Amino acid sequence: MSSEGGHSWARAFRYTFVRDLRLRIRHGSEWGSPLIFFALIVTLFPLATTPDRTVLVTFAPGILWVAALLAVLLSLDALFREDHDDGTLEQMLLSPVPAWLLVLAKMCAHWVMAGLPLALMSPVLGLMLALPSSVFWVTALSLALGSATLILIGAIGAALTVGVRRGGLLLALMILPLYIPVLIFGAGVVRLALDGVDVTPYLAILGAMFAAALALSPWASAAALRLAHSG
Amino acid sequence: MWQWIHKWASPKHFYRVSTRGAPWLWGLALILLPVGALWGLAFAPADYQQHDSFRIIYVHVPSAMLAESCFALMAVCAVVFLVWKIKLADIVAKVAAPFGASMTFAALFSGAVWGIPTWGTWWVWDARLTSMLILLFLYFGIIALRYAFAREHSGGRAAAVLSLVGVVNLPIIKYSVEWWNTLHQTASFSLTKAPSMPESMWVPLLLMMLGAYALFGAVVLSRTRNEILRREHRARWVRALITDTCDKEH
Amino acid sequence: MAFQTLNEFLSMNGYGVYVWSAWAMVVGAWGVQAVWVHLEYRRVRAGILRQIRREARS
Known part of the structure; x- marks a missing residue:
């Protein structure tokens, strides 16, 4: 009995995940825009400050991380909005499969489309910011792990504002303060790597935050979505 | 037990019970804060390092x-x-x-x-x-x-x-x-480097803190009461209460 | 009394600007809250009275 239940859960998870991925891939602009936004913000910083490579490299971790954070924030609106508008979300909440599982599947798909690409893109932008190639791996790793945490935390905010007409700025206002710990340790990882210090303690903290967010966020987001739907 | 909680938390009951409590909190704040302020501003000795700026x-x-x-x-x-x-x-x-x-x-x-x-x-x-x-x-x-x-x-x-x-x-x-x-x-820097504050310094601080909590309680309680009235403005007991206060004035 | 003269008290031995502005901010915030509560009560009461009268007329 329980194995059968587990089986259908896994199928529901896989189905939601694949469906979201397919929808995203079809709408090219949806997953492309955050990436272009990321590159644009990174471009703005040298233009606004200095092209001096020795100065830029000290700012590089912060610039990369702030830009990635804003790109994730910008992409969050796509997480639930469309499914909410066409009623799919309501069906998901009514289905016998627990809502947190489906929400988690959506988050995973979102990370593949909006989080992971940021990490993969970071070496190119790192080059522009005079980041030495020795820290590329660590930068990408910190962004991959960090963006997952950011999406998990942000999903709660996206779920809360899904019923609000113009929720974009409100979402930023709510979520950005909660992003601060991830930002501190995420950019800290890159900075430590630049200094040639062992980064594992910071990565471990980043991982701990990810684990905590993974445990709480799907459940909290599902509850928030339920609130938004029951009126 | 549950019935008791729900009864207590019902807006009507809460409003009636808190009618007595609110003035007490306001009064407590009105006594504690001025006393603490006067003590802290004028009577507490100046800090040996920060002088009079520590009164903040x-x-x-x-x-x-x-x-x-x-x-x-x-x-x-x-x-x-x-x-x-x-x-x-x-x-x-x-x-x-x-x-x-x-x-x-x-x-x-x-x-x-x-x-x-x-x-x-x-x-x-x-x-x-x-x-x-x-x-x-x-x-x-x-x-x-x-x-x-x-x-x-x-x-x-x-x-x-x-x-x-x-x-x-x-x-x-x-x-x-x-x-x-x-x-x-x-x-x-650290904000509070308290090298064992003398009594004349921390007693007014305690008074101010208690007074601030009393004020906090008073403001939250009174505004809760206002909000109850606003939300329950259709209820008969609210109507009766408001017309009652009106009659008292005339 | 930590001060000899009133002038000394007002100037806080040179720290007057800081001490008084900080105190004004915090005490002002408390005062605004306290006044706000009473204005709010009056507004809510007036609103309910208006509605009672309107309903009595109709």
């Missing part, structure tokens, strides 16, 4: 404590509201938020002003100041979220969820800001 502590510490207590109160109310659907908790959370935000701002302002004579600058990225600033942003987010909804009930529930998320995050934020601060090594 008598408003800075109470407002900072209220800022955090208020957030804790909102989180407790959020649990009560979400789990037991007690509307009274939502009302308390709603009226507490602006008070907490104003106290956070007041604590930041008094801290910044205090920074000039002690550190020679308005602002340092000290761990306490930074986490206080983030707390202020959290308050703004919660208030903005509540008013973004057309329906009062939805706004209340969304704000409750966000205050719970905020309260889980608050220790993480504090801890990470402190860590970040030690990493930077720029600001190695």
Whole structure:
């Protein structure tokens, strides 16, 4: 009995995940825009400050991380909005499969489309910011792990504002303060790597935050979505 | 037991019970705060290091404590509201938020002003100041979220969820800001270097703190009562009560 | 009494600007809250009275 239940859960998870991925891939602009936004913000910083490579490299971790954070924030609106508008979300909440599982599947798909690409893109932008190639791996790793945490935390905010007409700025206002710990340790990882210090303690903290967010966020987001739907 | 709680938390019952309590809280605040203020401003001896600028502590510490207590109160109310659907908790959370935000701002302002004579600058990225600033942003987010909804009930529930998320995050934020601060090594100041304050210094501080809590209680209680009247304005007991106060005036 | 003269008290031995502005901010915030509560009560009461009268007329 329980194995059968587990089986259908896994199928529901896989189905939601694949469906979201397919929808995203079809709408090219949806997953492309955050990436272009990321590159644009990174471009703005040298233009606004200095092209001096020795100065830029000290700012590089912060610039990369702030830009990635804003790109994730910008992409969050796509997480639930469309499914909410066409009623799919309501069906998901009514289905016998627990809502947190489906929400988690959506988050995973979102990370593949909006989080992971940021990490993969970071070496190119790192080059522009005079980041030495020795820290590329660590930068990408910190962004991959960090963006997952950011999406998990942000999903709660996206779920809360899904019923609000113009929720974009409100979402930023709510979520950005909660992003601060991830930002501190995420950019800290890159900075430590630049200094040639062992980064594992910071990565471990980043991982701990990810684990905590993974445990709480799907459940909290599902509850928030339920609130938004029951009126 | 449950019946008792629900009866107690019903707006009507709460309004009646609190009618007596509210003036007491106001009175307590009105006694404690002026006494503490006069004592702290005029009678407490000047600090041997910070001289008379240390007198800011008598408003800075109470407002900072209220800022955090208020957030804790909102989180407790959020649990009560979400789990037991007690509307009274939502009302308390709603009226507490602006008070907490104003106290956070007041604590930041008094801290910044205090920074000039002690550190020679308005602002340092000290761990306490930074986490206080983030707390202020959290308050703004919660208030903005509540008013973004057309329906009062939805706004209340969304704000409750966000205050719970905020309260889980608050220790993480504090801890990470402190860590970040030690990493930077720029600001190695600490706000309260209390080398065993003499009695004449901490008694007025205690008075101010108690007075501030009394005021906090009085403001939240009275505004809760106002909000009950506003929300229940169709109820017969509210009508009767209001016309009663009207008759007394004439 | 920590001060000899009133002037000394007002200037806080040179720290007057800081001490008084910080105190004004915090005490002002408390005062605004306290006044706000009473204005709010009056507004709510007036609103309910208006509605009672309107309903009595109709």
